[in-house]
Amino acid sequence: MQQPITKKQLYSLLLILGIVLFLPIIIFFLGKRQDIRPRALLAGQANFLLDADTTNVQAGQNINVLVSMALTDASVKVSGVDFTLLYDSSRLKLNNVSANLGSIWTETPLVDAEGKDYSQEPGFKFARVALVANKNTGSLTGGTVSLANISFQALTNGDATIKFPDDNSQMQVVGIAP
Amino acid sequence: MGKSLTRKQRWTLLAIIGVVLLLPLAIYLALNNSELRKLAQGSNEVGIKFSPAQASLSAGQTLDATVSMYKISSRTIAVSGTQSVLEVSDKFTINSAACQAPFDGVPFSKINGQQVTIICAILPGAAPVTLATAAIPFAKINLTVKSTAVAGTAPITYTSTRVTEAGVSGQAPDVSTAGDPPSFEIAAIGTEDVYLNFSPSQISLPPDSPLTLKVDPKGKAIAFARVVLTFDKSKVNLAGEITPTNQLSTVVEKTTMANANANGQAVIVIAASPTDTQPSSPFDFATFSLKAVASGQATTNLDFLSADMQIVEGSGSVLTVGTDPLAISLNGGTLPTVPPIGDQTVFFEPSTGSLPPDASFKIMVNGGSQNIAFGRVVFTFDQSKVNLASEITTNPNLSTVVEKTTMANANSQGKATIVIAASPTDSQPSGAFEFANLVFSSVASGQDSTNVSFLTSDMQFVDGTGAALPLSAGSLSLGLNGGSVATPTQPAGNPCTDIASDTCYEQWKAEFGGIYNTLYADLDDSGQVDMVDYEVWRRAKFPIGI
Numbered sequence: 206m207q208q209p210i211t212k213k214q215l216y217s218l219l220l221i222l223g224i225v226l227f228l229p230i231i232i233f234f235l236g237k238r239q240d241i242r243p244r245a246l247l248a249g250q251a252n253f254l255l256d257a258d259t260t261n262v263q264a265g266q267n268i269n270v271l272v273s274m275a276l277t278d279a280s281v282k283v284s285g286v287d288f289t290l291l292y293d294s295s296r297l298k299l300n301n302v303s304a305n306l307g308s309i310w311t312e313t314p315l316v317d318a319e320g321k322d323y324s325q326e327p328g329f330k331f332a333r334v335a336l337v338a339n340k341n342t343g344s345l346t347g348g349t350v351s352l353a354n355i356s357f358q359a360l361t362n363g364d365a366t367i368k369f370p371d372d373n374s375q376m377q378v379v380g381i382a383p
Numbered sequence: 384m385g386k387s388l389t390r391k392q393r394w395t396l397l398a399i400i401g402v403v404l405l406l407p408l409a410i411y412l413a414l415n416n417s418e419l420r421k422l423a424q425g426s427n428e429v430g431i432k433f434s435p436a437q438a439s440l441s442a443g444q445t446l447d448a449t450v451s452m453y454k455i456s457s458r459t460i461a462v463s464g465t466q467s468v469l470e471v472s473d474k475f476t477i478n479s480a481a482c483q484a485p486f487d488g489v490p491f492s493k494i495n496g497q498q499v500t501i502i503c504a505i506l507p508g509a510a511p512v513t514l515a516t517a518a519i520p521f522a523k524i525n526l527t528v529k530s531t532a533v534a535g536t537a538p539i540t541y542t543s544t545r546v547t548e549a550g551v552s553g554q555a556p557d558v559s560t561a562g563d564p565p566s567f568e569i570a571a572i573g574t575e576d577v578y579l580n581f582s583p584s585q586i587s588l589p590p591d592s593p594l595t596l597k598v599d600p601k602g603k604a605i606a607f608a609r610v611v612l613t614f615d616k617s618k619v620n621l622a623g624e625i626t627p628t629n630q631l632s633t634v635v636e637k638t639t640m641a642n643a644n645a646n647g648q649a650v651i652v653i654a655a656s657p658t659d660t661q662p663s664s665p666f667d668f669a670t671f672s673l674k675a676v677a678s679g680q681a682t683t684n685l686d687f688l689s690a691d692m693q694i695v696e697g698s699g700s701v702l703t704v705g706t707d708p709l710a711i712s713l714n715g716g717t718l719p720t721v722p723p724i725g726d727q728t729v730f731f732e733p734s735t736g737s738l739p740p741d742a743s744f745k746i747m748v749n750g751g752s753q754n755i756a757f758g759r760v761v762f763t764f765d766q767s768k769v770n771l772a773s774e775i776t777t778n779p780n781l782s783t784v785v786e787k788t789t790m791a792n793a794n795s796q797g798k799a800t801i802v803i804a805a806s807p808t809d810s811q812p813s814g815a816f817e818f819a820n821l822v823f824s825s826v827a828s829g830q831d832s833t834n835v836s837f838l839t840s841d842m843q844f845v846d847g848t849g850a851a852l853p854l855s856a857g858s859l860s861l862g863l864n865g866g867s868v869a870t871p872t873q874p875a876g877n878p879c880t881d882i883a884s885d886t887c888y889e890q891w892k893a894e895f896g897g898i899y900n901t902l903y904a905d906l907d908d909s910g911q912v913d914m915v916d917y918e919v920w921r922r923a924k925f926p927i928g929i
Contacts, residue, residue: 215388215396222400246915254566256437258576258602266663267602269576271437273566284921285914307568308535308850312839314892314917335895337917339840339888341925348538351439351568356601379918381927 250277251378253288253369262359267300269356270367275349282345283380285337286352289370291329296365300356302332309346310336325372342381425559428456429514429546431467433565439576440569441703446526451518452546460558461511463549464504465521468542471497474532474569478525485512486521499524511549528569537567576603576702577694579687585710588675591622596668604661604697607654611688616647618683619711622672627653630662661697675713685709729760729837730857737862738825741772744859748818748844750852754811757804757845758818761838766797768833768863772824777803780812811847830866835859840885877903883923891920
């Protein structure tokens, strides 16, 4: 014979059911609320790009490298960048660093073009540039932005490496993400 | 006694509860699915790209871009046609768009404002084109950078793409990606591909002075160059014929000395012969001499007529050109200060000084080739060490004084604001010019030093077109009462008690740049001063929604 459940048992069952079903939703929305607060550090949302005007040079010739950055999310706007570029010190000499302010950036608070050794990666020297956009959020730019032109002189013939540090901790991009 | 539910009623109730609770989840997931469906239109097996994919362009420059497709997938794909709809930045004028063979069998192109539609297909009955990883062009678009284009990105984006695969029975599948947008940048002053200047960069006449016109190709092999020089023929003349370099040995055109002096303009057009090694390192483009023809003290320039110039590299690409004019002093005239383009926009001249006695300092602005119509300058100083000794005077060519802090208020606050603008009858200054003049006096006791700094976050320069000048500034270092010129000193208090303040921003710059070793600007309490702190400041300075 079927054993009917009492109201007390029914309400207990409903409570447990409600907790089980609501819990993921609560967790989801809690998580979403944290994400809704705009992130300052755009970690993982920017790709740094290098474009050299030539990849085949003789000793004594110059190479101009355009450093730019592509934001992976069209809704993300950038307000500041701090990047370090490494170059093979046995093959290349740093000529100059020219930040591309354009209409995107308002200032370069830091340009290090001394060509110092990069201690974390022996054999490489570095140049470092920081750019900021002192603007309200609505005036910030997204997409692909130009950062700087960096000129090198080839010291010898052969292959030479120009790259960003293996450790991304030297690269920072800040802005506002939805 | 409470009424119990039957099993049938229990299960019915549970089913209703389940539907009610799960419905929002189902809706959410369905919405996500529809977003995914919206993004993936083609099968992403064939890419579409621009060539050049990236370029730095200057105002007035024309660009012939090719749109191509290339195979990403490993399988064999043969196509019959393709189409792209592009949104082109309003920094460009779209001159033409046309399909290229073999996709010009059934061509269609339309330019509607800044939108370009190109639909290109092979002739009906023709063999489909088998794609490769190497790009196959299907269209050409001709653009010109508008003369009013401001420096910065000039985006071109795909709003829709299609590449139709042929040979699939009963279907015309789209195998395209969403397209690889090009990255075009309108060059700011100082970032052009090629740089022209004179050596020496300034001269005094008389006596007659020999000059060298120098070109820095920045690694690009120069195949052709047309350079046009202009000068005030009532003040200076060529003292001899122009001698072009023999590195570009084909002389296409060269104005004679007589014609140049008659017209105040000289044209030099030279090109590489087949046996020439196209120069890619800095080289001497031409040499000539100048002589004064004016009497009395004067100054003048030898300028470039950029709009009538063209420099082409060996690949055929037209290069953007940056120039630096020649400053000429005649009969002892005082030359204006011309810092290299790309250096500080605003600076003190001189940049160091020793007080007493009271000394005059100019605030110089380097507008480059832009005519400055408006300028707002703010500077701060330690009023316990130095004071203004007189009222600030401003450039008469920016004759509308919008705001100017009085000497008394500046000395009270340790801060002065100067806002001046060109009236309709003013001649808007360009190049490096004196923005304002001020006199400082030492009020310190004993040997000391101090700095006068610009508050760049509260400053702005605007040219006649309304474009803002990029800002970078140099400070003034003063030695007082025999003290050595100031080195940066750490503030006594915390300038970032007001996070949104300009002084907090200046503190961030100093700490970020390693000038100060304090952590006042570590606004996120991370233990270091970095870009995150900058963003915290920016959001406080410019709250979201304003």
